[in-house]
Amino acid sequence: MKVGLFIPCYVDTLYPEVGIATYKLLRELKLDVEYPKRQTCCGQPMANGGFQRMSGDLVEKFDDIFKKYDYIVTPSVSCAAFVQFNHPQLHKHKCSTPEKTMELVQFLHDVLKVKELPGNFEHIVSVHNSCHGVRELRLSSPSEEHIPRYNKIIDLLKLKKGITVKEPERSDECCGFGGMFAIEEPGVSSRMGDDKVKRHIATGAEFITGPDSSCLMHMQGVAHKKKYNIQFMHVAEILAAGI
């Protein structure tokens, strides 16, 4: 199985450690993983802002770069969801990358069916269920729906020795990032972020962890400004801890 690693633009620039953790983790699981050159962005930021028409070239480029892989894995739920659900409408031709692209948790849980992971993480973490992870990729059962409860992120985190996993009240309420939403609606966005961070802190967690660095970046920005005592770590970093 040949895996192409997709490290989205903002992870590349701001959170290289998340990319490194993802790479290490996949290598640890004995996968033939490669980070193809010249990749940048999936086109989501402009599309969510209302300029999907500007994403077209990036969408084509994404397909060109990644089509040779069996799976394309990325540590970002919103980018994975954009590739899976939006790329098909933006492509001018039939292409295979949307169905082969998977977010890291999805890939570990559903494809590799990982049942054990080495390494300890002796901390209390509060899981941030990012919206697109919940309601598009279905990493956990959306709280709105009356279906059996599950959470793939928690399933994986619990494979780490010593970890204590919590979820905040309103377990899948939006943190208020939403890409350009945060810039266009700064008041509502930062209030949502503040509310969310407080609920995470109320669990007694030392870390807020989630499958999307953009949510974490937003909450981290709010937490720093308000001088809250809480740390942030991407799920990939926790899963790769001690590896």
Added chain:
Amino acid sequence: MKKEELLNKLRSSVTQQFDMPSEPVKGITFTDISKQFIEMSKTVGGKVIEVKNTDDLNTIIHKAYPNAKVFASVVKGIKADLNPDSVASAAELNGTDVGIIQGVIGVAENGCIWIPQTMKERAICFISEELVILLDRKNIVNNMHEAYKRIEINSYGYGVFISGPSKTADIEQALVMGAQAARGVTVILID
């Protein structure tokens, strides 16, 4: 607007037509249907009195409302001061302490009781301070799907599902009974 004009516009704008769902919804059912009905009646703010068909309903109603002065009803055998069939206007029923009406179907899932209009002035169902609804235990169904298969509307052309008293939470979401219609509902469940 001409009706035809609208209908033509609607017809011409549809490019794809969809079918009705093929299977009906399987509504929730309960092992003890009358226990569920009683619980729901209480949940929605009502009271329930269980009686036998040999019991004297007038005595039971008066005992339940010892301070009531004006009773109104058209139900056969129920003693009343006001008769919604013979009052000159609906407004004459204003001041009714207890209205007694006949329910036809009870719904276990939500405490609804189907009341078809059987009196000239249906205001009795709403204007009374307290409402007593008589219901045969054998007429309780599981859910609204079953209820809607059974309800009928007579020549008065009106019927209502009532579930508990009139209520509102319009002021700071505080639940208050007795907004515009009956402040309280007692269901008399008859075996």
Added chain:
Amino acid sequence: MATSHSKKAAAFLSDPDKVTRHDQTFWGIREKRDIQAAMLPEWEDLREHASEIKEHTLTHLADYLEEFSKNLESNGVIVHWAKDAQEFNEIAYSILENNKVKKLVKSKSMLTEECEMNDYLIEKGIDVVETDLGERILQLMKLKPSHIVVPAAHITRDEVGSMFEKEGISKEIGNHDPTYLTQCARYNLREEFIEAEAGLTGCNFGVAATGDCVVCTNEGNADMCTAIPKLHIVAMGIDKVIPNYDSLAVFQRLLCRCGTGQPTSSFTSHFRKARPDGEMHVILVDNGRSDIIANPLHWKTAKCIRCGACMNTCPVYRRSMGYSYSYFIPGPIGVNLGMLRNPKKHSGNVSACSLCLSCDHVCPTKVAPGSQIYFWRQELEKFGTENKEKKYMSAAMKKLYGNYTVYDIATQYAHFANYIPQKMMDIKQNTWSEGHDMPHFPKKPFHKIYRQMMKEMEKEEKRK
């Protein structure tokens, strides 16, 4: 950058405690809705049915409207067809005028809000009295609804209490207990019901097979409006028609559970005929609905049954309140309906969505209002209402991400941004810094580190 919604939201957000109260109120309703959903094993099946029934009905609407109106007429009901708000108001007035009505009591109807009927009738000399407690409070305070189901939820008990005192509705000065105030309104409205010569109700569902106009209320005010006056006017949008009682069961079960988190409304009233010696009129209103149904991209918005669940769950609505939206229906569905009504006028609401899609998943008829907002954003350029700064930023991103050489150089120097003092970041144009500290750029982006790692690994391989 600021949109009309974000500007008005900022004003509401300036009182954080008020925001907390507002948020809690509506999250509370969402929680009650969840409890109701959890009690029914068939919940998701119900939603799917509701969605399919609506899609069927809307694509066969002409047939169902014919059947519905035929059944109404066979029961002696007088049916009117109104093209738009103006025609609706004129018809309503002509019925009242013909019957020499001076006072009209009415139950809650979003259609009459949409058509601004009250103002029209009041101007013509009709005394219009709202009888839903929330609507009555707003009418006396000369305010508009901030929500379609609980329209006065943003008003405090003290505000209601003071206003009731001023209006002479409550006598005990300073008693602002909701139970007391509700009782005062009850006595006050009793007089109005008895004096009124006509009652007007909305219609939640029009059953084609029987001709029933079904109205759901908790207060029983629709019944009070129609059990005392002899003249009943029903105001209903053409989208309210459903096929039959089996369909009605599906919607009745969903409406209240989704809207207020109750297992049912207290009253589900079926009006099929006029009262003895009375008259019943049904005014079927288009006012843009046929255009919505004809819109290939957005016709499913017409599936909405106005339960309000999307507002209650919307994290943006809960923190910005109904008045921050320019359309009279707020929240996710209101953003959509506003765009369908007048896109130029209501584009300022399209920003009010983080695309969390919670609304798509609570919606009982699967309208998917959140997903639809994504599509509206793509259409703003067509109306010339797109955000120019956002467009500029998107174009810049397209350039940056589209040209790898530029991207590579830019990311190499990104960490110099760390040395810009926070104070300089707190400029007006940088709305991010209003609520956040700036993120810290690492020394090297991932792709550089990866390249280095690969080189080192190659070296190691060679050594072996």
